[in-house]
Amino acid sequence: MSSRVKMASAIVIGGVLAITVAVGFAQAQDAKNNASASRTTTLKPTAVSTAKINPALLRKPEAPARVDWSAAVMQSRAAPINTLNLKAARDPKAPTIQPLAARLPRQELDKTRLPMLMPKTGGMIKIDKAKVVSFGDAYSLNLPQDKGMQLTLMGNRSMIKADRGMISAKARAKVNGVAETVRITKLEDGWTASFRRYGVLYTVDLLCEDLQSASCATDGYLRAAIADISEVSLGAEAMKEAQAAGVK
Amino acid sequence: MKRLVLIPLLLLAACDQTGTGGGTSSSSASSSSSESSAASSSSASSSSESSSSIALPDFPHDPATQLAAGSGSGYADLSNWAPGICFPLADTPAYANSQVYRPGGSARPSEPSQCAAENYSYPWQDNFCESRSWSNPLCNSGQGHQGQDIRPKTCKSNLYWAVAPEDGVVTQMGSMTVAITGNAPPHRVYRYLHMQRSSLRVALHDTVVRGQKLGLVSNNLGVNSQGQQQYTTIHLHFEIRVGQTETLSDGTVLSADDFVPPYTALVDSYQRKLAGDCPTVE
Numbered sequence: 222m223s224s225r226v227k228m229a230s231a232i233v234i235g236g237v238l239a240i241t242v243a244v245g246f247a248q249a250q251d252a253k254n255n256a257s258a259s260r261t262t263t264l265k266p267t268a269v270s271t272a273k274i275n276p277a278l279l280r281k282p283e284a285p286a287r288v289d290w291s292a293a294v295m296q297s298r299a300a301p302i303n304t305l306n307l308k309a310a311r312d313p314k315a316p317t318i319q320p321l322a323a324r325l326p327r328q329e330l331d332k333t334r335l336p337m338l339m340p341k342t343g344g345m346i347k348i349d350k351a352k353v354v355s356f357g358d359a360y361s362l363n364l365p366q367d368k369g370m371q372l373t374l375m376g377n378r379s380m381i382k383a384d385r386g387m388i389s390a391k392a393r394a395k396v397n398g399v400a401e402t403v404r405i406t407k408l409e410d411g412w413t414a415s416f417r418r419y420g421v422l423y424t425v426d427l428l429c430e431d432l433q434s435a436s437c438a439t440d441g442y443l444r445a446a447i448a449d450i451s452e453v454s455l456g457a458e459a460m461k462e463a464q465a466a467g468v469k
Numbered sequence: 470m471k472r473l474v475l476i477p478l479l480l481l482a483a484c485d486q487t488g489t490g491g492g493t494s495s496s497s498a499s500s501s502s503s504e505s506s507a508a509s510s511s512s513a514s515s516s517s518e519s520s521s522s523i524a525l526p527d528f529p530h531d532p533a534t535q536l537a538a539g540s541g542s543g544y545a546d547l548s549n550w551a552p553g554i555c556f557p558l559a560d561t562p563a564y565a566n567s568q569v570y571r572p573g574g575s576a577r578p579s580e581p582s583q584c585a586a587e588n589y590s591y592p593w594q595d596n597f598c599e600s601r602s603w604s605n606p607l608c609n610s611g612q613g614h615q616g617q618d619i620r621p622k623t624c625k626s627n628l629y630w631a632v633a634p635e636d637g638v639v640t641q642m643g644s645m646t647v648a649i650t651g652n653a654p655p656h657r658v659y660r661y662l663h664m665q666r667s668s669l670r671v672a673l674h675d676t677v678v679r680g681q682k683l684g685l686v687s688n689n690l691g692v693n694s695q696g697q698q699q700y701t702t703i704h705l706h707f708e709i710r711v712g713q714t715e716t717l718s719d720g721t722v723l724s725a726d727d728f729v730p731p732y733t734a735l736v737d738s739y740q741r742k743l744a745g746d747c748p749t750v751e
Contacts, residue, residue, distance in 0.1 A: 280548050282655035283714065286724075354638050354674045359656040361640040363673055373641050379654035380724060383713035384546075388723040391606040404725040407603045409615065409662060409706065410646050410691065415726035422712040424726040428643040431694050 285334075285358045285378040289419045290463035293336035297453040314464055321348045322454035329355040330456035335378050336419050337454045340364065344449040346372060357458075369430030370411075370437070372446055377422045398448035405440050412443040425450065525740040530565070530593035533732045537570040541600040542609040549737055550709055550729040551657055554634035555680045555747035556738040557619070557707050563629075564620040565593040565735060568702045569600075583702040584624035593739075597730040606727055615728040616660070616708035617735055626703045627665045627685045632749055633677040634659050634738075642673045644691040647683055655712055658726075662706035663689050681750040707731055 297317035320342045322330055330337065333355040339362065340346035350365045359377040366372060393402035401416040411428040425447055429437035436442035455463065536543050556563070566588065570576045573583025598605060598613035605613045621629035633649055640658070641648035647669065648660045664684035671683055690699035709731045714724045741747065 280550050280552075280711070280729075285654070286714070352674055354640065356638070356650070356652060356656055358654065359650070361638070361650055363640065369644065371641075371643065373648075375640070375650070375656075375658070375726075377656050377712045377726075379656055380712040380714040381550075381655050383715040383725075385715065387606065387727075388713060388715040388725045389717055391725075392604065392611070393725075404606070404727070406605070406615075406728075409603070410643055413726070415712075415724070417714075417722065417724035420722070422714070422724040422726060424710075424712075426641065428641060428646060430644040430692055432691070433694050 280381050282379045282381050286380060286420045286422070288335055288378065288421060288462070288466075290336075290466045290468045293419045293453055293459075294455065294463050294468050296451075297336065297455050299452075314460060316457050316460050317453075317455045319452040319454045321351060321452070324348075325351065325353045327456075329353050329360070330454060332357055332458055333360045333376075333456050334358050334458045334462055335360070335376050335421050336459060337362075337456070338374065338376055338418065338421075338423055338450055339452045339454060340374075340446075340449055341451045346446055346449050368434060368436070370434075370442075371428045373424075373426040373428070374450060375424045375426075377424070378420075380422055394444075396444045396447050403447060405443065407440070411437060412440050414440075414443055414447055416447075419453075423450075526743040528562075528593075528739065528743065529591035530736055531595065533595050533730065533736070536595055536599055537567050540567060540570045540576070540596070541598055541613055543595075544598040544608050544613070544730060546607060546730055547733060548729070549733045550711055551634065551659075551731070551734040552737065554659075554734055554738050555632055556735065556742040557631055557634055557659070557661065557705060558621055558686065559630040559632050559680075559682065559749040560622045561739070561742055562591075562622055563739070564589055564591070565595070565617055565732070566620065567594060567596040567599055568618045568704055570596075573702050588620055589624060593732075593736070595730070595732040597728075597732055606725070607729060616662075616706050617731040619705045619707060619735070620703065621686045621705070624703060626687045627668060629686045630682045630749065631661050631664055631684055631686055631705055632747070633679060633681045633683060635679050637677055639671045639673055639675045639677060642669070642671075645689045647671065649677060649683075658708075658710040660706075660708040660710065662708070663687055663701060663704060665689055678750055680747045707735070709734065 316331065319339060321339050322337060334357055337360055340348055346364055347366050348364060351362060353360060353362045358379050359375065362374040364372040364374065394405050396403050399416070401418055403414050403416045405412065405414045411426065413424060413426045415422060415424040425443065427437070427443045427446065431437065533547050534543050534545060568574050571588050572580035572585035573588065596614055596618055597616065598608035601612060601614050603615060604611060605615050635651045635653065637649045637651040639647060640650040644666065645664070646660060646662050647664060648658055651657045661683060663686065665687035666689060668685035669683065671677060677683070686703065686705045688700045688703045690701040693699055709729050710726055711729050712724065712726050714722060716722050
């Protein structure tokens with residue numbers, strides 16, 4: 222390469238660098254100006270070391286809860302029986318699907334790895350518009366009711382370890398027809414209740430358009446609904462786990 | 470322009486996502502102390518924790534658990550119950566503070582304007598467990614506010630977007646409520662109250678991604694028995710609910726689904742938001 226070419230290259234590269242530095246400086250100045258103009262308070266960077274974080278403050282989920290498959294399978298085989306359950310009666314490895322669940326997308330049921338608690342057939346809870354979504358180790362069942370009310374039932378195997386006394390030392394209620402104690406809480410827009418059954422956490426939310434309506438002014442309707450949520454369906458994955466756990 | 474300055478921060482913050490398969494750790498600064506910040510993603514998606522220190526922009530905020538004077542007995546838990554979430558509003562600044570113990574609130578009747586400058590300025594203030602008649606086991610009194618109230622950038626209704634905190638599914642749509650259940654364990658339930666119903670961009674059981682627009686923040690308080698629309702102040706009421714379990718000394722295991730304090734997680738998410746985390750998804 223001739224010295225003239227080398228010099229030309231050096232001039233070009235130098236020029237590019239100079240422009241880059243100039244633009245970068247201008248942009249940095251712009252950024253600085255914009256930052257101070259757009260906020261009333263100057264934001265300053267603060268360095269934090271992860272080493273300083275108290276591990277007790279990191280709330281991580283525990284391994285999925287161990288399910289009492291034996292009790293769940295027994296309940297899933299209780300009446301009423303539909304055609305799918307007739308098959309289950311002949312083949313203990315077949316999923317046990319109750320009437321409501323039989324109307325829901327099978328794919329969602331089959332990938333759910335826990336007992337799917339659902340309203341009992343012919344009970345007080347309307348099931349005609351039920352919709353379900355599965356997360357694998359959790360599911361959420363939405364049940365629109367009359368007068369702008371809706372129930373949402375969630376089952377979840379994934380929980381975080383609570384501090385000592387956070388559950389045991391707090392108020393839990395007895396609900397007629399329900400074996401477990403239940404945490405009942407009023408919401409800004411309704412009521413919620415949660416309880417543990419088969420090793421799984423179940424939550425029932427009641428959302429109300431009119432909080433002053435008879436069904437929402439007290440927890441009476443929610444309590445009756447909880448007592449009505451008693452059927453269990455087990456999809457393919459759940460049944461596989463139950464079988465692996467030795468349940469026949 | 471600002472992006473150039475923030476690139477180093479973005480590269481670090483980009484690692485910190487809940488429920489997107491990239492869950493890692495991040496750190497936040499908090500005026501309450503370094504221990505009130507949290508870092509590692511509690512989502513069971515991949516959780517390769519970072520050990521490097523990172524710089525995030527600080528902003529004026531009172532410590533977690535420090536409520537407005539006379540507004541309640543508060544709570545004690547400083548945990549970050551939802552590390553790595555997106556700040557639930559698309560636009561900054563936003564102002565976490567009380568809707569009752571501020572101008573326009575029922576506890577300040579002599580100052581009727583909810584648009585008072587005091588409401589739309591820093592510092593942030595925690596209002597989880599603020600006095601309410603509703604039960605809340607995490608509150609010292611056993612009763613109190615179940616979430617954190619956040620005012621949007623300005624005192625205008627139906628203008629600012631609420632966005633999804635993590636990848637999940639819409640599991641509730643009420644007259645003033647949208648709930649997102651996170652895909653990742655422990656499947657936290659995030660409840661958004663007071664959004665404008667007609668603006669909602671999601672429907673029941675839609676899947677959403679972190680930062681996705683849900684609806685506009687408004688003053689919607691639902692309807693009364695006569696079908697009349699009711700109003701509150703312009704704000705987002707943001708709740709986090711998490712399933713918890715406690716094993717007693719005799720081996721008995723109890724479980725409950727409780728509201729947890731969002732403030733520490735919100736401070737952390739806001740700092741990351743200011744650093745460029747959580748771009749809004751249409």
